[in-house]
Amino acid sequence: MTKNQLLQYFEELDDLDEGTLSPPKRMTRKRESKKIEADAQLFVRAQELSREFKFTYKAARFEEAWLLGSLVEIAEHQWISDVLRKVKAGKEASVYLCRSGSAVEAPLVAAKIYRPRTLRNLRNDHQYRSGRADLDAGGNIIHNDGDLHAMRKRTNYGEELRHQSWIAYEFQTLELLHAGGADVPKPYAMEKNAILMEYIGDLDFAAPTLNSVSLDKDEVRPLFERVIRNIDLLLSNDRIHGDLSAYNILYWDGDITLIDFPQVVPPAANPAAWNIFLRDVTRVCQYFGSQGVKANPRKLASELWTSHGHKIIREADPRYLDAEDKKDRRLWEQQGSAK
Ligand SMILES: Nc1ncnc2c1ncn2[C@@H]1O[C@H](COP(=O)(O)OP(=O)(O)OP(=O)(O)O)[C@@H](O)[C@H]1O
Ligand SMILES: [Mg+2]
Structure with missing residues (x-):
C-alpha cells in the first residue's frame, strides 16, 4: 500500500459517506510524510489483521479499512473481539456496537470512531478551544513549543494534534465524570481516533436519544432533575458540556445517560462560557418543557452558575461567535442594536 493509495482510500471514504461517488481528487494537499507513513503502516497491519480479525459487521470496502485501522490496537489489547453493527453515523464520528474482548467485563461495548474527514473539517472549534489547553494522545497537556507552533500555524500536523486533543477531551471528561458519579458511559480505552466506552442498550436496540422519546408523566420531573444534577456535577468538575x-x-430502562463531550x-476560562452554559440549560428546558415541565431556563442557569462562584458575563465576545450559526448571528445583532 503506497502513501497515495492510502490517501485515496480516505478520499473515497469521504465521498462515499456523502453519497457522491465523484472521481478521486488529485492529491494536491501536502501532508506530513511521517504521519502518512505511520498511517500506511497501520493500514498494512489492518489488512493483515483482517485475515484473523473477521467481524460480523459487513462494512463497505473503505469503511472496513478505516474501521480496522482504527480498531487494530483496541482489538490487540483484547478490548473488543467483534464488531456487531453500526449504531449510528454522526456528523463527526460513527458509533459501533462491539462484543467485548477478555479485558472488559461487560459483554458489549460501544466504539466511537472519529471520521478522518474531521482532520480537515473540525466542528467550529474556536469558541470551545478558548481557555482550554490542548491535550496529547495520552491526555497530557501539550507544552512542546514545536507542537504549539504547529497548532497555531494550522499546519497539517498541527491540525492533527488539534483533532487528537478534541478526542482526548472527550475521553478525559468521560473519565472525570464517571469517577465523579455522573450519568455518563464508563470509558474503557482511547486509541488513536477511537474511544471505547460502555454501551447503552441491548443486543437488538441501542438506547434512543431523549428527543425521540415520549416520557411517562411520572418520570418526567425526576429525569429533568437528574439532568440538572448532572449539569451541576459537570460544573463541579470545571466543565460545561x-x-x-x-x-x-x-434514554434506557428509565435512566438517562449524557454523551458526546469533545x-x-x-467555565472560568472561556469568555463565552456563560452563553454556552445558558444555551445548554435552555435546550434541556425546551425538551422537558415539551414533556410538561415548566422551568425558567435563565433563572435556573444563573442559579447553578453563580452557586459555583462564576460571574454572569452577558455580552458575548465577537471573537467567539460563529458567523455561520443563526443563534450567534442573532445574538450579535441584538448586542449591536442594544448599543
Ligand atoms: N455509549 C453509547 N451507547 C449507545 N449508543 C451510543 C453511545 N454513544 C453514542 N451512541 C449513539 O451514537 C450517536 C452518535 O454519538 P455522538 O453524539 O457521541 O457522536 P457525534 O458524531 O457527535 O454525533 P452527532 O453529530 O449526531 O451529535 C448517538 O446519538 C447515539 O445514538
Ligand atoms: Mg451527538
Whole structure:
C-alpha cells in the first residue's frame, strides 16, 4: 500500500459517506510524510489483521479499512473481539456496537470512531478551544513549543494534534465524570481516533436519544432533575458540556445517560462560557418543557452558575461567535442594536 493509495482510500471514504461517488481528487494537499507513513503502516497491519480479525459487521470496502485501522490496537489489547453493527453515523464520528474482548467485563461495548474527514473539517472549534489547553494522545497537556507552533500555524500536523486533543477531551471528561458519579458511559480505552466506552442498550436496540422519546408523566420531573444534577456535577468538575440537548442524552430502562463531550468548555476560562452554559440549560428546558415541565431556563442557569462562584458575563465576545450559526448571528445583532 503506497502513501497515495492510502490517501485515496480516505478520499473515497469521504465521498462515499456523502453519497457522491465523484472521481478521486488529485492529491494536491501536502501532508506530513511521517504521519502518512505511520498511517500506511497501520493500514498494512489492518489488512493483515483482517485475515484473523473477521467481524460480523459487513462494512463497505473503505469503511472496513478505516474501521480496522482504527480498531487494530483496541482489538490487540483484547478490548473488543467483534464488531456487531453500526449504531449510528454522526456528523463527526460513527458509533459501533462491539462484543467485548477478555479485558472488559461487560459483554458489549460501544466504539466511537472519529471520521478522518474531521482532520480537515473540525466542528467550529474556536469558541470551545478558548481557555482550554490542548491535550496529547495520552491526555497530557501539550507544552512542546514545536507542537504549539504547529497548532497555531494550522499546519497539517498541527491540525492533527488539534483533532487528537478534541478526542482526548472527550475521553478525559468521560473519565472525570464517571469517577465523579455522573450519568455518563464508563470509558474503557482511547486509541488513536477511537474511544471505547460502555454501551447503552441491548443486543437488538441501542438506547434512543431523549428527543425521540415520549416520557411517562411520572418520570418526567425526576429525569429533568437528574439532568440538572448532572449539569451541576459537570460544573463541579470545571466543565460545561457545550452541546447539550435531548440529542445528546440517551434514554434506557428509565435512566438517562449524557454523551458526546469533545467540545467541553472550562467555565472560568472561556469568555463565552456563560452563553454556552445558558444555551445548554435552555435546550434541556425546551425538551422537558415539551414533556410538561415548566422551568425558567435563565433563572435556573444563573442559579447553578453563580452557586459555583462564576460571574454572569452577558455580552458575548465577537471573537467567539460563529458567523455561520443563526443563534450567534442573532445574538450579535441584538448586542449591536442594544448599543
Ligand atoms: N455509549 C453509547 N451507547 C449507545 N449508543 C451510543 C453511545 N454513544 C453514542 N451512541 C449513539 O451514537 C450517536 C452518535 O454519538 P455522538 O453524539 O457521541 O457522536 P457525534 O458524531 O457527535 O454525533 P452527532 O453529530 O449526531 O451529535 C448517538 O446519538 C447515539 O445514538
Ligand atoms: Mg451527538
